[in-house]
């Protein structure tokens with residue numbers, strides 16, 4: 001099979017026997033659950049757009065493994081141009097969903113595992129590269145969604161994996177069998193796990209020799225025995241399950257959810273193991289994956305930012321404030337910040353280079369600068385959007401009061417802005433801004449901008465490592481004509 005349609009994707013997820021808990025209950029049908037469904041719709045968009053001729057160039061490409069047409073989300077980047085197209089595709093999807101569309105984590109994991117396993121095999125004569133190519137060929141041939149799972153719970157942040165009071169706080173190998181391994185532990189904050197066919201697990205930090213059992217990478221189907229997903233709470237999440245919920249949700253169709261994913265003695269067959277005990281390569285894998293995902297944010301967050309800037313501009317129109325010079329200036333500032341993020345995403349891609357395995361990797365310094373800006377600018381963009389929207393964004397009566405004949409007239413009459421725009425449309429745009437800045441989508445747009453793909457300090461460590469201050473000192477000495485003995 002080549003590309004799946006959105007409908008085929010939905011049906012393929014429906015067939016999985018996923019073990020999901022949310023709000024204290026087991027969820028037997030995640031596909032039609034009102035809280036989880038918007039999150040599936042976001043991933044579905046990665047399939048729907050790939051079917052449309054106008055997006056074919058961005059959304060699809062040719063596999064270097066099989067020569068077949070594939071969805072770009074399963075691609076091994078073959079050039080800097082591929083890296084640029086990846087960012088453009090992510091901006092497009094951010095614009096179409098105003099949410100996290102989840103499929104990038106798998107794509108970023110593919111590219112980092114591919115280049116790293118190649119180097120591990122060269123040193124140790126292992127079979128990881130061959131194993132991984134076989135897995136990725138299966139993913140490409142069936143157009144699968146794969147959850148890239150990196151972040152361990154980490155327990156005491158001052159202790160390494162093997163020194164934790166509870167040895168399971170980092171995912172580890174607990175048994176080696178002739179036909180595979182048994183793993184135990186958990187991965188936290190897993191976006192898209194409940195919408196994925198497979199999970200690709202990576203270590204979360206660089207490791208020392210004593211952490212051998214923790215240096216493990218592998219993949220298994222998401223409905224493998226022993227896997228449990230516990231869905232995270234989001235601000236305003238139950239609005240989605242209110243009867244006839246529409247206006248109050250802000251973004252009725254799309255969303256994203258995260259899960260704590262527990263691996264309770266899960267079996268991994270030998271052919272699905274991509275790292276097992278080669279501790280010195282854990283750091284390489286982490287650094288490469290983080291680099292790709294920090295590039296990704298220069299696309300997805302920018303696309304969501306486009307929607308937020310548009311919403312703020314509409315709120316100003318609906319309030320009759322659009323001509324005020326300070327409103328125009330705030331929209332300019334939001335645009336400036338958003339396009340600066342995009343410039344970083346494009347720059348780290350355009351400056352990409354080929355790895356030893358043959359796929360392309362971003363410029364790591366620029367990717368880290370990209371993500372460091374993402375930990376700040378969306379907050380400022382949200383602040384300006386709230387400023388433009390006005391306090392009514394958080395004091396607005398519910399749509400139930402708008403629909404109640406006893407109060408409808410009052411809500412309609414007193415919450416109107418300019419006479420030519422309906423109160424309902426004004427409510428819709430205010431609820432969208434609320435959703436992006438304080439509601440369910442704020443997880444993906446705000447807090448994820450801070451912590452997703454690594455918290456700010458993680459980028460600062462990489463910037464320090466890549467910044468090459470000694471070379472800059474040399475430049476200064478040359479200009480200042482400093483001669484040393």
Ligand code: SF4
Nearest residue numbers: 100101102104296300
């Ligand atoms: Fe993709 Fe952005 Fe979501 Fe990461 S946060 S999976 S890059 S949409």
Ligand code: FE
Nearest residue numbers: 191448452453
């Ligand atoms: Fe993310």
